[in-house]
Amino acid sequence: MKDFITFIDQNKAEVLNQVIEHIELTLISLFFASIVGIGLGIFIAGRKKSAQVFISFVNIIQTIPSLALLGFLIPLMGIGMVPAITALFLYALLPIVRNTFAGITEVDTAVMEAGIAMGLQKHQLLLKVQIPLALPYIMAGIRTASVINVGVATLSAFIAAGGLGKFILQGIQLNNSNMILAGAIPASLLALLFDAVLGLIQKSQLKTIKRVLIGSVILLIGYFAFKLINSTSFTTDAESKRMKGGFPSEFIYREDGLQGLLKAYDFKLDYVEMEIGLMYQALKQGEVDIISGFSTDGRIKGYDLTILRDDKNYFPPYEAAPMLRKDILLKYPELKAVFQKLAGGISTDAMTEMNFKVDEEKRLPKDVAKDFLLKQGLIGKEPSEGQKYSGLIKVGSKAFTENYILAHIFQLMIEHHTQLKVEMKIGFGGTKLLMDAMKNDEIDLYPEYTGTALLLMLDPISAQKSTLLNSPQKVYDYVNEQSQIQFGFEWMPSLGFNNTFAMLIREEDAKRYNLGNLSDFSDFIKQP
């Protein structure tokens, strides 16, 4: 608790900034959703037969997972505020449309009949009777939508739209619970605040609701105008060939990540924070110009990207290998032999190929893993039927393609060559989470990379690091030794490929500006 308060205190400006961004995202999307939602609600209220179709349609939008919706929007709108607001807009639509529809259709039939019989025209009925009487319902819809939006807006951080999700996202990746709370608590408070204020408005008299609505519309329009003027002057200033980066928060905040890279190659770069899965798409779409990927990533091939060579050997080697808890090795020594078979068995090309099959050809990691092992003759057809399991092994993985494939390779190898049954616990959000799971016996092994272990787990002194870096073997030996001493985890032989960090740019940029390695890029950026 104390830590949390200190954290908030130290990051006051950033918290405030994120809160404002969050409110901005919520209110702007709510504003447009209200206009469109009320309009749609009124429109379908007059057409009861087609109403159900419309409502089902907005219902479907609601069921799209938020992250998937953001993903869909990137090819259309890129990253940043615009797609985030669009997504929030779509989520806010359903409650508003549904409530407007309900409010309007539930106006007392006697009232409607009296209105029609007195010679009110359609628009008069709508303005004088239906909308005023539906207003409490409509406000309730807007209120629901606002609470939904405050929640969903935390996901906007994935596509660099800011908001309190920034803290939450970083906090999860860096395993910093204070940071998570610094995002989550203000977000909850914000939701409660919106709910309370809108609830108050909803319960007040029609006249008050009208005044508040008109007032907020004027305020928002004023705000847009202000923003627009500001942003146009900004973009004309910044009209340059400057490159923009897009990096996941782990890369931005890690010691061996972006900051070190900028120092090592001595250049500055504008960048936005992005979710790993969305980064490649954003680079392809030209939303960003440089991202931090991995050298075996299948999308390098699929998206026509070029790796900028790390000519100063800034990034340590990242050799992949299974990391096991020592006690499980003592219990099932046969595992050692299994992983011995895999030693050096997967080349960088083979791994890239497998990643490509999953990412671009949309095949399942499990099938790709099986095909590979069959082709290599590492496994036979099916494991013999009716065998009795002698134990259970829990395999973990991180939440990205290559790690999934490797986890499945481990599973298949173990099940084909031992009597052990494998349980898959894949898709962990970060290295720290996996480490904790290993310590708590929740998993027994997972594919880890020497570089990650070196820098994130073992926190070595920089001097020591630099002597190790030139030799992958030295790094491997060092992390294996340290893992055993510090945690009781043992590394199996390296799988044979090096999936180090790779700075990626579009191939066309590489050709146009003649960029081959990171030094070229640094020089290019520094040009006046």
Place this chain on the structure above:
Amino acid sequence: MLNFQHYFYNLQVSNQSGRVISFKNISKSYGGDIILDNISLEIEEGEFLVLLGASGSGKTTLLKMINGLIDASEGEIYVEGNPLQDLSIIEWRRSIGYVIQHVGLFPHYSVYDNIALMPRLKKWEESRIKEAVKDWMSRLGLDYELLAHKLPKALSGGQIQRVGLARALITKPKILLMDEPFSALDPIIRKKIREDFRKIQQKEKITTVMVTHDLQEAISMADKICLIADKKIQQLGTPTSLVFKPANSYVSNFIASDQFQAELGACKLKDLTPFLKESFNDQVKDDSLLSRLQNVSTKENSVLMNAFYQWKEQL
């Protein structure tokens, strides 16, 4: 509050004046089910016509054809000689008063704004509207100071229906349509509102068409009753002719359930004058025997009943 003599002076219904509404061979069916079959009916200016029938007899359907809420399947409706479909329906509706059982006051409008609705649609000046609202509220027994700025939900059922009447009457409509307007009220309030309304209707000579299933109500209020059953008009005539000279078994069956009260209700005190020593004053001569009997001595009761039997005999 009301000058009764003054109103009663205008009792005589003008029957030589023009026809406001004519139904010509009207039929209505919903998806093959015939509700009304070849109905022709004239509504004379200034008269109080009651459409009487059991529920489901199509009387409300007939009423709603007048203001175009329901269209006829066949036949034609004429308004002062012109086909209804040639009129601007919005304008036509604005010249009609409409009162229904559930009233349909705008719940978000004050009593004042509800009554002022039609005048505002007709673009009256606010000062004139205020005058008229005050006038009509007092004529319908509504306290302006107390009620004008309340919302409908703060009123009693009787008050709500009075506001509904004020709303319908304020622009002096050409015709007033009422659909079971008093059915939801309790008996004492119902009787009072009926009487108050009937006096206003007679004074203003407002052509009125009222739908009801209540025989007593029809008899006590109507100039003419149109009894609808089995998709057709079974009888059209004064309450007296309906009660004492039913045209067919449909009519006599409808009355049979409450024959005696119907007869007493259809008999006006003035009808009994030839059979009594003394005559009634103007104030009560148009009251029905039924209402008179509710507050007389036993002696007077037997005198009146004797006269009633003589009158009935002679019919």
